[in-house]
Amino acid sequence: MTRRILTLALLILPTLLVAGWALRLAAERDSQPVLRVAIAGYDPRDLLRGHYLQFRLDLPVGDDMACACLHPNAADTLRPTAVAVQCTPPTTNCRHPITNPRQVYRYYAAQERALALQGELLGTPGGASVLVHFHGNGTVSFSDVAVEHR
């Protein structure tokens, strides 16, 4: 009986852990603070790795800023202001902390969506933006890339 339970646990538990992680990500996403931020340097498709945008956040940060706290900017809503903060310990009084804000990010898009984005970006001078979800520990995730029609 013990062997049966142990075998089942070893083979089933990994999947249940990943499923639980996915559920937790979904539950946390609704309560995470978000900011819409302009993006730059997009590359809608990559034949080797599938369809994704490759971009940097268009933020006023220098290359030497390892960690930043972003604040909404009324003058330019898509370009929040950034203040350098200590990476460790994590800043607790910052609502939108981000580690290594100059890094290149990826946004995976369905094939049709990527092609549509490519078409829109080619014909629109306004650029694009993405909704950034702040996890509170410096890491971020994304949703909803949009083309800005100016």
Place this chain on the structure above:
Amino acid sequence: MIDLHGRAIRSRIDRWREAGLIDPATATRLLAFEASGGAPGIPVLMLIGAFSVGLGIVAIVSANWDAIPVWAKLGGHVLLNLALGAWGCAEVLKGHDAGERTREGLLMVLSASSLALLAHVGQSFQLQGSLFGLLATWLALVTPFTLAFARSAANRWLWVAGVFAMAGAGLAEHAEALEKAGLLGTAIALFIVAGYAAPLLARGRANAEPWGRLLNLAMLGTLVAMTSAAQMGWRLDSPLDVAERADVLTGTAVATLGLLAAHLAFARGIPERPWPAVFVVLSPAYAALPVVIGGLGSAAVAAVGFCLYWFAISQLAHAAGLIPLYRLAVVVIALRLLLVFVEAFGGLLLTGVGLIAGGAVLLAFGFVVRRILRRAESPASP
């Protein structure tokens, strides 16, 4: 249905009997055995049918992949993994003698599907995790059941490949920081030593010993590949800066001492035949030699350095009776020499005389390699 498979078998058995390779009684037994195997056309048709159905399902799902909601896709993937896990559990509980292929196949598919599920979640939530994080999480999930239940070489090699890919991704991710700290060489050395010494940790545990041997073998292969590749350093005419040299030399010292300690622990003292151990322990220093001397900007020295290393491998393999490794060493040396010829006289290959000369060199190489290999494999050879 025309039994083409049966006809071919019968014809082959008849030929063997007529040539005197098998006696009539054996031929009769073989024919009876083959006849008892049932009509081979039916399983083949079933296989083609099942493959066709599977292909159709994959085609429909992939054509509508973008239209399927994220939760349906993730939920389907989770259910698939759970089903694979439950089936695998049933196969494992049957015991290791029953259904080995099914069990090993299921473990491999579950392992691969777990990696795909992690990537699937990452893509669905647009997480920005690293390749190292993905592989480390995957190994944390699949290592317990792989070590506990997998017995086939394919599953074991898949796991070892995962460990190497994770280590490579980790090194690549932290290479800049490690290099700044002067610890890149040491990190690589510690990885090599840890993998090479794996059999020591596995010693005395029947289940762990094959894994230890596999890691040891994989790490030995890595060491040989790295040392061989390092001989390209002789071609560099610009020496490394002081910090880089210090990093390489520290890593070399750590690797040498670590491998020496591992060998002393393996043999619990000085072994009777010390040359394989000497070869392994000195490999890191041989790899670092171009850096220590400073590179000579010489393609010829690089080729000699490479060939001498593989000549040592060939001699050790011959002494140990490892003929496949000996063959490999001879072929590798021949290919390296051929590369030297192409590098030196590549331009000539565009002319008629050059083609003749190149072809003659190729023929000579082939002849010499064949002679060497035949002599090594003959019973009279030492």
